[in-house]
Amino acid sequence: xxxxxxxxxxxxxxxxxxxxxxxxxxxxxxxxxxxxxxxxxxxxxxxxxxxxxxxxxxxxxxxxxxxxxxxxxxxxxxxxxxxxxxxxxxxxxxxxxxxxxxxxxxxxxxxxxx
Amino acid sequence: xxxxxxxxxxxxxxxxxxxxxxxxxxxxxxxxxxxxxxxxxxxxxxxxxxxxxxxxxxxxxxxxxxxxxxxxxxxxxxxxxxxxxxxxxxxxxxxxxxxxxxxxxxxxxxxxxxxxxx
Numbered sequence: 001x002x003x004x005x006x007x008x009x010x011x012x013x014x015x016x017x018x019x020x021x022x023x024x025x026x027x028x029x030x031x032x033x034x035x036x037x038x039x040x041x042x043x044x045x046x047x048x049x050x051x052x053x054x055x056x057x058x059x060x061x062x063x064x065x066x067x068x069x070x071x072x073x074x075x076x077x078x079x080x081x082x083x084x085x086x087x088x089x090x091x092x093x094x095x096x097x098x099x100x101x102x103x104x105x106x107x108x109x110x111x112x113x114x
Numbered sequence: 115x116x117x118x119x120x121x122x123x124x125x126x127x128x129x130x131x132x133x134x135x136x137x138x139x140x141x142x143x144x145x146x147x148x149x150x151x152x153x154x155x156x157x158x159x160x161x162x163x164x165x166x167x168x169x170x171x172x173x174x175x176x177x178x179x180x181x182x183x184x185x186x187x188x189x190x191x192x193x194x195x196x197x198x199x200x201x202x203x204x205x206x207x208x209x210x211x212x213x214x215x216x217x218x219x220x221x222x223x224x225x226x227x228x229x230x231x232x
Contacts, residue, residue: 042118042223042224088157
């Protein structure tokens with residue numbers, strides 16, 4: 001996962017608590033993405049960012065917010081975690097937003113909400 | 115309707131067998147891109163190939179080959195002489211720009227778990 005670091009890699013939390021996952025990149029890529037992976041669903045886009053302070057929703061954005069105050073960091077926040085948000089979360093980066101751009105993924109963050 | 119359908123949830127083969135992973139996509143765009151990613155048991159996602167909608171040439175890379183057919187909206191992946199190290203979940207994905215915008219989004223299929231037994 002050269003250039004992308006996700007933290008924490010594992011987290012167990014309780015329903016109703018806030019959780020923030022961090023994605024840090026050293027590639028200076030403009031685009032950053034958060035996906036979640038669940039059995040039987042593949043990977044689904046939560047939110048993405050196309051620049052500092054520029055973000056947009058994906059297909060499963062309810063219950064999640066994001067922030068990007070600098071190029072290298074993209075934060076995913078669960079304001080009040082629910083058991084349905086138990087998942088593996090992947091951050092990805094790409095140099096541009098065109099369809100030919102290849103997304104490079106981080107190692108994933110496994111979140112368990114009890 | 116799913117944009118990317120991988121009908122095979124799980125496939126099990128014996129080493130050295132050939133195996134084909136199916137991928138059917140749906141889009142109204144004329145410009146789009148198709149991808150395959152591999153997720154080995156260690157969990158990381160590894161890019162394998164990208165194809166654009168204007169290039170239907172088949173591609174071969176070692177034991178891997180891809181067959182792209184716009185007429186059937188399919189982008190199938192074949193592994194020849196499979197090996198135990200090929201055991202992984204394989205994802206097909208479609209990149210398109212909703213409503214003709216410039217920010218393409220990558221939509222994944224549900225994945226196919228390939229197990230290659232020795």
